[in-house]
Amino acid sequence: MSRRESLSLDEFALAARRQAPAGDDHRRFNNLEAHRGLDSPLHGPRDPRQEARKALRRMKRERVKGETCFVNVNLDRPTKRRLKLASFNAETSMQAIMEQAILKYLDDLGL
Known part of the structure; x- marks a missing residue:
C-alpha cells in the first residue's frame, strides 16, 4: 500500500458491544x-x-x-569521574557518598 492510499472505516471488522443484562441479572x-x-x-x-x-x-x-x-541527578563528566574516584578510594558506593553529601547539606541549612 502506498502512502496516498488510505483505509476507510468500512474496511475494518468491528465486534458488537457487550450488553449488560437488566434487572437481577x-x-x-x-x-x-x-x-x-x-x-x-x-x-x-x-x-x-x-x-x-x-x-x-x-x-x-x-x-x-x-x-x-530514589532521586536522579544529572552530573557532568568531570564531576562523575571525581565521584567515582572518591568512591573507589574510600571503598564505599557512589550512592553512600551522595546520601552523606545531601544529609550534610540539609544539616548545614538547618532543615
Missing part, C-alpha cells in the same frame, strides 16, 4: 465482572504458584513502602 453481571479471575466454575482454579508469587510481591512492596525513595 445486572447485579449478577456486575458481581462476576468485579471478581473476574477468582475461583469460579466459569474460569477454573487459579495456579497456586502464581498466587504465591503475587503474595510475595505484595509483601515485599508493603515492606519497602515509604522506606526509600
Whole structure:
C-alpha cells in the first residue's frame, strides 16, 4: 500500500458491544465482572504458584513502602569521574557518598 492510499472505516471488522443484562441479572453481571479471575466454575482454579508469587510481591512492596525513595541527578563528566574516584578510594558506593553529601547539606541549612 502506498502512502496516498488510505483505509476507510468500512474496511475494518468491528465486534458488537457487550450488553449488560437488566434487572437481577445486572447485579449478577456486575458481581462476576468485579471478581473476574477468582475461583469460579466459569474460569477454573487459579495456579497456586502464581498466587504465591503475587503474595510475595505484595509483601515485599508493603515492606519497602515509604522506606526509600530514589532521586536522579544529572552530573557532568568531570564531576562523575571525581565521584567515582572518591568512591573507589574510600571503598564505599557512589550512592553512600551522595546520601552523606545531601544529609550534610540539609544539616548545614538547618532543615
